[in-house]
Amino acid sequence: xxxxxxxxxxxxxxxxxxxxxxxxxxxxxxxxxxxxxxxxxxxxxxxxxxxxxxxxxxxxxxxxxxxxxxxxxxxxxxxxxxxxxxxxxxxxxxxxxxxxxxxxxxxxxxxxxxxxxxxxxxxxxxxxxxxxxxxxxxxxxxxxxxxxxxxxxxxxxxxxxxxxxxxxxxxxxxxxxxxxxxxxxxxxxxxxxxxxxxxxxxxxxxxxxxxxxxxxxxxxxxxxxxxxxxxxxxxxxxxxxxxxxxxxxxxxxxxxxxxxxxxxxxxxxxxxxxxxxxxxxxxxxxxxxxxxxxxxxxxxxxxxxxxxxxxxxxxxxxxxxxxxxxxxxxxxxxxxxxxxxxxxxxxxxxxxxxxxxxxxxxxxxxxxxxxxxxxxxxxxxxxxxxxxxxxxxxxxxxxxxxxxx
Ligand code: SF4
Ligand code: SF4
Numbered sequence: 001x002x003x004x005x006x007x008x009x010x011x012x013x014x015x016x017x018x019x020x021x022x023x024x025x026x027x028x029x030x031x032x033x034x035x036x037x038x039x040x041x042x043x044x045x046x047x048x049x050x051x052x053x054x055x056x057x058x059x060x061x062x063x064x065x066x067x068x069x070x071x072x073x074x075x076x077x078x079x080x081x082x083x084x085x086x087x088x089x090x091x092x093x094x095x096x097x098x099x100x101x102x103x104x105x106x107x108x109x110x111x112x113x114x115x116x117x118x119x120x121x122x123x124x125x126x127x128x129x130x131x132x133x134x135x136x137x138x139x140x141x142x143x144x145x146x147x148x149x150x151x152x153x154x155x156x157x158x159x160x161x162x163x164x165x166x167x168x169x170x171x172x173x174x175x176x177x178x179x180x181x182x183x184x185x186x187x188x189x190x191x192x193x194x195x196x197x198x199x200x201x202x203x204x205x206x207x208x209x210x211x212x213x214x215x216x217x218x219x220x221x222x223x224x225x226x227x228x229x230x231x232x233x234x235x236x237x238x239x240x241x242x243x244x245x246x247x248x249x250x251x252x253x254x255x256x257x258x259x260x261x262x263x264x265x266x267x268x269x270x271x272x273x274x275x276x277x278x279x280x281x282x283x284x285x286x287x288x289x290x291x292x293x294x295x296x297x298x299x300x301x302x303x304x305x306x307x308x309x310x311x312x313x314x315x316x317x318x319x320x321x322x323x324x325x326x327x328x329x330x331x332x333x334x335x336x337x338x339x340x341x342x343x344x345x346x347x348x349x350x351x352x353x354x355x356x357x358x359x360x361x362x363x364x365x366x367x368x369x370x371x372x373x374x375x376x377x378x379x380x381x382x383x384x385x386x387x388x389x390x391x392x393x394x395x396x397x398x399x400x401x402x403x404x405x
Pocket of ligand 1: 212214230
């Protein structure tokens with residue numbers, strides 16, 4: 001491996017840009033690979049569709065991401081910032097803005113206009129993680145033009161433009177909340193860029209490391225919370241020292257003594273928690289039903305007698321979060337001589353929620369000893385062969401004295 005970290009950062013950056021641009025367009029079985037659809041409030045994650053009200057899988061996902069963040073930060077410090085963060089990736093993509101003052105007026109104007117166009121394209125890419133691309137393009141260029149989407153695009157594009165032009169790496173060094181949290185999680189064995197202590201005296205004070213620094217710090221003075229681990233100083237010093245037949249005076253080190261303590265308490269515990277929460281998320285997500293059903297009493301229909309039967313009304317609420325039609329069949333478990341009218345089979349379209357009213361008729365004599373019967377309603381999702389059992393109450397009709405006579 002060459003010591004030219006900027007070469008590897010460029011490769012990582014290229015992969016991230018390709019992934020970032022293409023992911024919102026990729027689908028698995030008709031479902032987006034990775035977006036949060038603001039129209040349906042659904043997360044689409046690697047073929048799984050999680051509705052915002054599916055509390056458990058979302059909680060498990062949140063815990064997994066939190067523990068992963070803890071583990072990476074405790075062990076590898078700000079490696080996320082320097083190598084993977086969209087902010088630092090964008091800064092490198094727009095590095096042509098760094099020497100803006102040096103150019104002539106036409107070049108300056110061209111750079112600024114180009115930056116604005118690039119910012120709007122990046123804003124569109126971000127919005128595609130929240131608005132499915134079919135809707136996004138249709139509402140911008142199709143028949144159903146949406147002022148809201150255009151406003152969001154231009155507002156976000158303008159904010160990004162100002163960030164790329166005026167704020168740049170100052171954001172990482174000052175206001176980024178992740179960087180503040182990271183500073184608290186560091187310990188003496190966390191990975192960071194260090195000036196190798198035993199070689200300090202070899203510095204020829206050329207200031208190359210200071211000039212290239214992303215966050216404009218002098219890391220020779222000691223560790224600084226503004227350092228984002230971009231390794232530009234390592235490479236800059238390697239060039240200078242290389243001419244003297246020496247290696248860079250900077251390096252990635254696990255603490256000043258460079259002792260790799262991956263099994264230390266904070267690192268090991270956060271890794272175990274990350275792995276456990278990941279498996280819990282997968283288990284919970286796979287066992288999450290895409291079809292949610294509820295059965296509630298039909299308030300407009302009071303229990304009543306019809307010939308030799310007692311009848312109760314119910315509403316079956318079916319929410320189909322899947323991309324395919326679903327057929328739902330209902331029956332009562334461990335009971336015979338009953339009737340379900342008008343239907344006991346219901347069709348639900350993809351991504352829709354329907355209410356179905358149905359009535360259960362039981363022989364009157366079943367209610368002789370008890371005013372309420374608890375029935376087990378078996379709800380079968382035919383396509384997935386999934387069965388849910390719901391307990392429902394069947395009430396004895398209140399009969400008037402006249403009808404008793
Ligand atoms: S000190 Fe080095 S690693 Fe840290 S931000 Fe500056 S150039 Fe990057
Ligand atoms: S680039 Fe290396 S030699 Fe030059 S000032 Fe920085 S540490 Fe010293």
